[in-house]
Amino acid sequence: MSSAAPKTSSNSITDKTMLVVRDLFCERDDRVLFKNLDFDLPEGQVLQVQGSNGSGKTTLMRILCGLNDSYEGSIKWYGQEVEDQAASFYSSLLYIGHRVGVSKVLTPVENLRWSCSLKQAVSDEQIMEALKEVGLRGFEESPCYTLSAGQQQRVSLARLIISPASLWVLDEPFTTLDTKGVAQLEKILQRQAQAGGSVMVTTHHSLSIAELTLLSLG
Amino acid sequence: MTEKQTTTSAAFMATLKRDLLIAFKKKNDIVNPFMFFIIVVSLFPIGISPESDRLTEIAAGVIWISVLLASMLSMDNLYRSDFEDGSLEQLLLSPHPLFFLVLAKNISHWLVSGLPVVLVSPILAYMLALPTEAYGTLVLSLLLGTPIMSLLGSIAVALTVGLGSRGLILAVITLPMSVPILIFGTLAVQSTLNSQSPLGYLSLLLVMLSVSVSLAPLASAAALKISVN
Numbered sequence: 001m002s003s004a005a006p007k008t009s010s011n012s013i014t015d016k017t018m019l020v021v022r023d024l025f026c027e028r029d030d031r032v033l034f035k036n037l038d039f040d041l042p043e044g045q046v047l048q049v050q051g052s053n054g055s056g057k058t059t060l061m062r063i064l065c066g067l068n069d070s071y072e073g074s075i076k077w078y079g080q081e082v083e084d085q086a087a088s089f090y091s092s093l094l095y096i097g098h099r100v101g102v103s104k105v106l107t108p109v110e111n112l113r114w115s116c117s118l119k120q121a122v123s124d125e126q127i128m129e130a131l132k133e134v135g136l137r138g139f140e141e142s143p144c145y146t147l148s149a150g151q152q153q154r155v156s157l158a159r160l161i162i163s164p165a166s167l168w169v170l171d172e173p174f175t176t177l178d179t180k181g182v183a184q185l186e187k188i189l190q191r192q193a194q195a196g197g198s199v200m201v202t203t204h205h206s207l208s209i210a211e212l213t214l215l216s217l218g
Numbered sequence: 219m220t221e222k223q224t225t226t227s228a229a230f231m232a233t234l235k236r237d238l239l240i241a242f243k244k245k246n247d248i249v250n251p252f253m254f255f256i257i258v259v260s261l262f263p264i265g266i267s268p269e270s271d272r273l274t275e276i277a278a279g280v281i282w283i284s285v286l287l288a289s290m291l292s293m294d295n296l297y298r299s300d301f302e303d304g305s306l307e308q309l310l311l312s313p314h315p316l317f318f319l320v321l322a323k324n325i326s327h328w329l330v331s332g333l334p335v336v337l338v339s340p341i342l343a344y345m346l347a348l349p350t351e352a353y354g355t356l357v358l359s360l361l362l363g364t365p366i367m368s369l370l371g372s373i374a375v376a377l378t379v380g381l382g383s384r385g386l387i388l389a390v391i392t393l394p395m396s397v398p399i400l401i402f403g404t405l406a407v408q409s410t411l412n413s414q415s416p417l418g419y420l421s422l423l424l425v426m427l428s429v430s431v432s433l434a435p436l437a438s439a440a441a442l443k444i445s446v447n
Contacts, residue, residue: 067307068447090313091223099304103236105243110236115305117232118312118319120223143243 016043017078018167018198019064024073026059033059037073039215043166046189046199046212055218057202058098061171064200065095091119094165096173100156104145108136108155111144116162130161135181150176160188168192170201226314230322233309237326240299247295248330255288255335259342270347277346278356278407282400285335285360286367289396290389292331293371296323297379297442306379307446316439324365324372324435332364348407355410355420359403362423369434370395376441399426 017040024037033056041047049057062068064075066082066089075082077089102111109127116122131140134154136147144152153176160168168189174182186207189199193211201207224232241248262280263273300306309319339360340353348356374391378384406419 065311067310070447087313090311093311095307095311097304097307099302099307101304101308103240103299103303103305105240106236110239114232114236115308117224118229118308118314121228 017041018043020074020076020079021064022074022076024060024063024071024075026056026063026071028056028059028070034217037217041167041198041200043196043198044193044211046193046201046207046209047215048207048212049200049202049215049217050204051202051217057217058171060217061095061097061169061200061202065093065169066090067095067097092166093169094119094159094163094167095169095171096156096159097171100153102144102152102155104152105143107141107143108147108158109140111155112158112162115156115159120164122162126162127158130158131155133161134158134184148176150178150181153177154181157185157188160192166197168197168199168201170199172202174203174205223313226318229312229314230318233319233322234326237323238329241295241326241330244295247292248334251288251292251331252334252338254291255284256338256342258284258287259346263346273347274349274411277343277348278352278404278411280346281339281342281348281356281360282363282403282407285339285364286393286396286400288335289331289364289367289371290392292327293368293375293388293392296327296372296375298375301379301445306442310443310446316442317435320372320376320435320438320442321431324368324438327372328365328368332368336360336364349411352407352410355416356407358420359406359416359423362420362427363399363403366399366423366427366430367392367396369430369438372438373434373441376438376445378445379442380445399423402426 019041021037021039025035026033039047049060051057059068063071066086077085082089101115108131109124112127112130113122113124116127128140131137134157136151136154136158139147139151144155147155153173157173173185177185182205186209189201189207190209190211192199193209259280262276266272266276297306300309310316312319336357339356343353343356371392374388377391378387381387402419402422406416406423409416409419
């Protein structure tokens with residue numbers, strides 16, 4: 001695990017640097033959440049965002065995804081401003097927030113069929129395989145309101161297995177998972193980094209991933 | 219790492235199918251506005267007069283106002299649950315133009331809340347003693363008018379979906395926008411009853427529908443972005 005400060009000089013930016021964030025400033029209700037925030041996210045790295053409650057972790061994640069535009073500063077995706085290449089950025093992005101994007105009246109298969117098809121073509125076999133991998137075998141056709149919060153979280157995490165997205169932005173993905181689920185998710189994150197993808201994750205867990213870098217807020 | 223990205227039409231169809239599936243699983247969302255429409259229309263002959271002459275006079279207006287109120291009842295379902303469970307965020311983060319995804323949701327909403335009301339309207343028109351020659355105009359005007367209500371209502375719902383308690387705000391935004399539809403719809407039926415051509419009013423509704431289909435999803439998409447901000 002590396003705990004080096006994520007702030008890097010612009011000299012180190014290479015064509016393998018996915019995200020370059022410079023001079024990010026965000027204020028909410030007359031309170032500065034962060035200012036002069038600089039960090040890079042190269043390919044093959046997991047960036048864990050840490051900070052106390054209310055330090056702006058979720059806000060930062062939502063800003064990076066374009067769900068929140070109350071900020072100043074520059075966010076570049078492979079050297080170009082994100083808004084100049086939105087379609088390419090969103091094709092490469094997978095975001096799972098506090099609200100996991102699972103409709104309770106639909107089954108896990110129906111949920112994944114829709115959420116995955118917003119980005120890439122997906123077969124039912126891929127969905128079944130992913131649900132099996134996250135431990136939801138036997139629940140494929142159960143309405144999600146019959147599943148526990150942890151199982152619903154697993155439905156959304158199955159998207160990580162199916163998705164070819166190169167950048168994952170995950171906001172507290174470990175919250176409702178059991179010990180086995182936490183270990184499994186860590187493996188999935190590591191696999192993503194080893195395959196050349198990148199992950200930004202907020203969590204209070206201590207992650208044991210070799211490609212880990214920490215970013216502290218607040 | 220990107221592979222086999224879906225086309226916009228595939229994403230559009232997936233969203234349409236998903237929303238229809240949700241609507242058929244949550245049957246109350248379909249049945250409630252439909253039953254409300256039938257009940258409201260049925261109360262008029264009881265409350266005003268069962269005499270055919272008086273009912274004929276008010277039939278078009280009663281049906282149109284009831285359709286408008288029923289559409290208000292169903293509008294809230296359009297984005298609320300998606301906002302609460304996070305599906306809306308996933309929709310906004312799609313690489314496809316939001317215009318088409320919002321349009322898919324609007325079409326689905328009309329198919330489950332607008333179309334049934336249009337289909338049952340001749341039966342209610344019969345109950346209100348509307349002369350049979352006006353049935354065609356009534357159905358046609360509703361076929362043109364109800365999608366406009368869904369599209370305009372979508373903007374208001376998108377604007378208010380992030381608010382905790384909305385009260386009457388949805389009605390305050392939607393009803394003034396719906397007044398022209400109400401006027402042209404009832405005038406089309408009235409002109410048929412007066413042996414005049416309803417084509418002028420129906421054309422106006424058609425123009426309004428065309429403008430709504432082209433612009434309302436853009437406004438809804440912008441409003442949704444503001445609401446999740």
